[in-house]
Amino acid sequence: MSWLLRPLTEQAHALRSGAVTSAELVEETLRRIGCLDGRVGAFLRVTPEDARAAAHAADLRLRAEGEAAPDLCGIPIGLKDVLCTEGVETTAGSRILQGFVPPYSATAALRLAEAGAVAVGKCNCDEFAMGSSTENSAYQPTRNPHALDRVPGGSSGGSAAAVSAGLVTVALGTDTGGSIRQPAGLCGVVGFKPTYGRVSRYGLIAFASSLDQVGPFARTVRDCALVYRAIAGPDRRDATCSAREVEDPCPQLSLGVAGLRLGVPVEYVEAGLEPGVRRVFDEACQRLAAAGAGIEPVSIPSTRFALAAYYVIAPAEASSNLARMDGLRFGPGRPDARTLREQLEEARHHGFGPEVQRRIMLGTYALSRGYYDAYYRRAQQVRTLVAQDFARAFAKVDAILAPTSPTLAFRLGERLTDPLAMYQSDVCTVPFSLAGVPAVSVPAGSAEGLPVGLQVAAPTFADALCLRVAQAVETACGVAEPPALALEPVR
Amino acid sequence: MSEGALRASDLGPALARWEPVIGLEVHAQLLTRSKMFCGCRADYAGLPPNTNTCPTCLGLPGALPVANAEAIRQTVRTGCALQSRIPLHSKFDRKNYFYPDLPKGYQISQYDLPLCVGGWLEFEVAGVERAARITRVHLEEDAGKLFHGGEIHHGGSSLVDLNRAGVPLMEIVGEPDLRTPQEARAYLVALRQLLLYLGVNDGNMEEGSLRCDANISLRPRGDDGLGVRTEVKNLNSFRILQRALEQEVLRQAARLEAQLPLRQETRGWSEAEGTTVAQRSKEAADDYRYFPDPDLPPLTLSPAWVETVRAEVPELPRARALRLRQAHGLSHEEARGLTERPREADYFERVVGAGAPAAVAAAWQLNELAGLCQRTHRSLEASGLTPEQLARLLVLVDCREVSGATAKELLAEAFGSGADPAELVEARGLRQVSDEAALTVHVEAAIEAQPKAAQDYRAGNDRALAALVGQVMGATRGRGDARVVSRLLRERLPRDPPS
DSSP states (O other), X not given: OOGGXXXXXXXXXXXXXXXXXXXXHHHHHHHHXXXXXXXXXXXXXXXXXXXXXXXXXXXXXXXXXXXXXXXTTTOEEEEETTBOBTTBOOOTTOGGGTTOOXXXXXXXXXXXXXXXXXXXXXXXXXXXXXXXXXXXXXXXXXXXXXXXXBOOOSSSHHHHHHHHTTSSSEEEEEESSSTTHHHHHHHTSEEEEOOTTSBOOTTBOOSSTTTOEEEEEESSHHHHHHHHHHHBSOOTTOTTSOOSOOOOSGGGGGGOSTTOEEEEEHHHHHSOOOHHHHHHHHHHHHHHHHTTOEEEEEOOTTHHHHHHHHHHHHHHXXXXXXXXXXXXXXXXXXXXXXXXHHHHHHHHHHHSOHHHHHHHHHHHHHHSTTTTIIIIIHHHHHHHHHXXXXXXXXXXXXXXXXXXXXXOOOBTTTTTTOHHHHHHXXXXXXXXXXXXXXXXEEEEEEETTEEXXXXXXXXXXXXXXXXXXXXXXXXXXXXXXXXXXXXXXXX | OOOOOOOGGGHHHHHHHEEEEEEEEEEEXXXXXXXXXXXXXXXXXXXXXXXXXXXXHHTOTTOOOOOOHHHHHHHHHHHHHTTOBOOSEEOOEEEEOOOTTOTTSEEEEOSSSOSEEOOEEEEEETTEEEEEEEEEEEEEEOOOEEEESSOGGGTOOEEEEOSSTTOEEEEEEEOSOBOSHHHHHHHHHHHHHHHHHHTSOOOXXXXXXXXXXXXXXXXXXXXXXXXXXXXXXOOOSHHHHHHHHHHHHHHHHHHHHTTOOOOOEEEEEETTTTEEEEEEEOSSOOOOOOEEOTTSXXXXXXXXXXXXXXXXXXXXXXXXXXXXXXXXXXXXXXXXHHTSSXXXXXXXXXXXXXXXXHHHHHHHIIIIIHHHHHHXXXXXXXXXXXXXXXXXXXXXXXXXXXXXXXHHHHHHHHTTTOOOHXXXXXXXTOOOBOOHHHHHHHXXXXXXXXXXXXXXXXXXXXXXXXXXXXXXXXXXXXOBOHHHHHHHHHHHSOOOOOO
């Protein structure tokens, strides 16, 4: 089996023992991308030269520092294309940013690079992270490695598919309303959205600033924890990034769930879960109970308003965040435009895809004079209620369990013409986003040959506890099998 | 469009029938080291275009703002000086609109929770004390600058310089409490002076680091309703503020009297036409879609911090003028003149502190030094003349050791050269000759040399004495004490009895 399908911890060990070099891992990555990504479409661009240079540097460092080298040293990673990378084109999956080469890197990407991780390329995503299937990318669709006619979820579908297919060991994604967790669930990998404010957003091309959070994808919970540990923490360049010290999740990962109280929100399981999803979720809960956890129902009454509130707040912020895309300083622009108005309208009309235009209009409307109180202010009130509901629930239980997605991975094109059905994909993930709490999706089993994820959420800044419970799920349900595609021989 | 400049002589009659209601919005760039939300320099003067920029002030995707604590401090200090209430909770909001000088497509400003609320500004108009209420003081970021090669909306090309984008900008919004253009000017003079005292702005209206917009409407005298107002922009000097408002009074009065409608609109001052011209109509009110900036956490100030900042407020101009009058027996005009700028008041106090008599110091600083500053385009600090040097010279003048004429020449020489005038006195032997015995020799020689003048004076022609004094001064190379010389001459030239 390919090195890249083994856990990061194993690769790290082999890199230190000399069983493999970073250069070899990176060549294998590039080979696998060359062989498999034509069918998956996880990467928008691959940077072999940069990757080989970084791998060489990592090998020198491993030799020099040995065991003291950071866990991620020499490990091939993928970065969602909403994360700015110095000197490497960054488009956020949008035409309007075609050719934009940032003069700086996102803090999260920079921290991984400093830890010696080797970025091999930029992963596909829905345009400006708006979508739940990665079909809104202006460049290409990404396919689910478990079933190529199905979506990988979104918006971080490229990152999830890249890890699922074993193209990279780990990848970074971003999550606004479920964009890490939902694709992780649909692709059968672990995806973690830390507490809002735990990871710097500097260099993350904003969708909805009050919700966006950077987080890792990996094959195992421990691997996720290692990446999280490397990227989390204060950053003076992001005023919303917490100054709190980061609690190291690794020492407590294996503590298990015996004696912990885990809540299951009744509103989540009652509402429209596909039978396969329901079965896997119930079985996972039983296994956790068998492992000593107390499983009890909790209520999050505001759940039924959460999705609506989210689809007001996020587009409102997006309508303002995307105003800087005027084609004047970056992107293709309209050099032939004759007036300022023409320049703006043409650049934005041709630069943005239909879903982005739809959300800009929704958000602009929600913030308009005369509508602000009815939409934006009301949505923020709902957000407060959601946070209060979770605070109440967390007074009773240590963590919350929920399905990640109400459905299995759907077919490409199936929901493209029905935005509301697409928005429904986020119903189980959005409430945790509104509350700002940490949440992780862990593979819990499969149905109809497709992966099913389970979500674990914990109180704000209890990211370590969140990962500890996720580890217990992984222990109880087993690490997900890689897709058949990932096991194909690669030359 | 322009209706042409209206005659200023009509202003009196217009003001007799109509009462202007004027409020000013003043934007002041703060004197911080860095920009409002990034580490670029706040002082962009003289830098090549677009070199004082970074991802944040260029509005590049993914770049984030971090608020400048010093800018918040200077704004709160200003609020304290204006007697504003300083709420402990404040926040930044986004004001959304598209314009090429605004790289993010929104300006970070403050909407409903400004840093400072209420307050008032005291000022003086033609010797009368007045006060106008302050609505609010808030903090925002400046935009870039556009250089138009043509009309940007109609096919021309324009260049964008973002060196200024993101410079901290404090907006001081005044209540419409001003009733004449002259009063508006006096308000702005006082506000500028206050900002200089607080050390938060350089007061440079020409360069645009202090900018003023005015809202003005007219109502019939005796009425207390409000008319249709216009907003007049680009008022970048005291003179233009007053002239533009006078023109608006005339224009609005003429329209009202002709029963023509007034539009709520934005007008700008046109120097070429000597009047205001319409810029855009505000009938379709702009919708800036303000909402709290999610990139910046709400601000929470502690009462203790606010008190620390309050304690930083220095002695303000009016208090200082009063103290100078009381401590040094200066006149109202002298005290006001010396306290116009804080550095000049500091200078005066140091001159007095170094031993110069206050009355002499005030007279010399306000007349001779002010004149030198104006002629040489140098400030006192840049002149190289220290207060201590000036004090030594003025002590010599006061003891009549140096003549006034000599002192003036020495000051002119020292100003800008760094020379010490009192040292020049010694080096060149310029001490005034007051010794009567020494002067008597010259006096008698002068009478002998100009018998005609002596005779004329004795015959009652006062002006003839000047020629004799001049002769003595010439003989003493200007060092003779003119008063002693005059007395000695008069003693020797008794007037003839009237015939």
